[in-house]
Amino acid sequence: MNKLEEIGKLNKFKIKKSSKILKKHKIDPAFLFLLAGFAGLIMFYIWPFFVSMGYAFMDKTVNGSFVGLRNFIELFHNKPYLLGLKNTLIFIGISVPLGMFLSLMVAMLINRIKKYKELFVLVFLIPLVIPSGSMVFFWKALFMNQGYVNSILNTVGLKGINWLETSASLYVIAVIFIWKNLGYNMVLFMAGLHNIPKENYEAATVDGANEVKTFFYITLPGLVSMIVLVAIMSIVNSFKVFKEIYLITGKYPHESIYMLQHFMNNMFYSLNYQKLTTATSIMVLIITLLVQFLFWFERRHGE
Incomplete structure (x- = not known):
């Protein structure tokens, strides 16, 4: 058996093992694809939005103090x-x-x-x-x-x-x-x-x-x-x-x-x-x- 066949069998084994894990834990493969997009949404939209929301309650952007609803x-x-x-x-x-x-x-x-x-x-x-x-x-x-x-x-x-x-x-x-x-x-x-x-x-x-x-x-x-x-x-x-x-x-x-x-x-x-x-x-x-x-x-x- 050459090295290429060994690599092919190893990949098939990994795929079967991943499929068994997904079936065992009942994880829909589509969820994994959606997870990447959702992570990007949180990282580049939701998280920056909530961070910037904090400025609405501060008197300065850097080293500011909490001012409540004054703004x-x-x-x-x-x-x-x-x-x-x-x-x-x-x-x-x-x-x-x-x-x-x-x-x-x-x-x-x-x-x-x-x-x-x-x-x-x-x-x-x-x-x-x-x-x-x-x-x-x-x-x-x-x-x-x-x-x-x-x-x-x-x-x-x-x-x-x-x-x-x-x-x-x-x-x-x-x-x-x-x-x-x-x-x-x-x-x-x-x-x-x-x-x-x-x-x-x-x-x-x-x-x-x-x-x-x-x-x-x-x-x-x-x-x-x-x-x-x-x-x-x-x-x-x-x-x-x-x-x-x-x-x-x-x-x-x-x-x-x-x-x-x-x-x-x-x-x-x-x-x-x-x-x-x-x-x-x-x-x-x-x-x-x-x-x-x-x-x-x-x-x-x-x-």
Whole structure:
């Protein structure tokens, strides 16, 4: 027997021994693969987050003293932070429900199409693959003071608006957010519509229910879980809109689109980690409360 055969037999023995250990202790091999990813999640995300959370209760980053809730109290007396918090909540309140409604309507319309359905789905998914930086010039050319939108308004006899330097900038960013996330939410809603049994619609038709009643009594109840998922994804993505705002308006946007991320970005550049981590903690708390409310809604109204 040569050395290569000995190595092969030794490897087979090790594999059999490992399999016996896994069977003996009833360890699913998939668990070992998930363990590596979970370890990376703890090491690079969860652990640094909790370490940075400690700065929210300290007066200094290095050799600091515990100050309790003083940083939180001072933060709620900070005008830029309160402005960012207010604008962020207003933006979520406008863009998330409107984006979900439009996504659902588009999903229902495409779901009725028999020909070229894949083509329409592809068209709405295009914004997902276009980098934000590539679209900056397009949005600027569209909404700048001498842009295409104002040219159209002037053509029909209306006065143009300085879209990016007035309170109208909030609606511009809402349009960009909806445009970018419409396709993704639409696909999720289409999956939810596909899971609703067709027998329910057939029974409603036999009973004489019109489209409005069918929508409220069959479609919406059947989409509760998907609505909650889309709402959570939309809320999380709404906190990422800072990238588009920064690329389009620069470091000093109009006060109506000064978001929490602007405040945290400024605190990072000024090395004020106490305010940065305090603001981050409150943002995480807000997202957690919103997500818990959505889960409660799903448990109460889901099937």
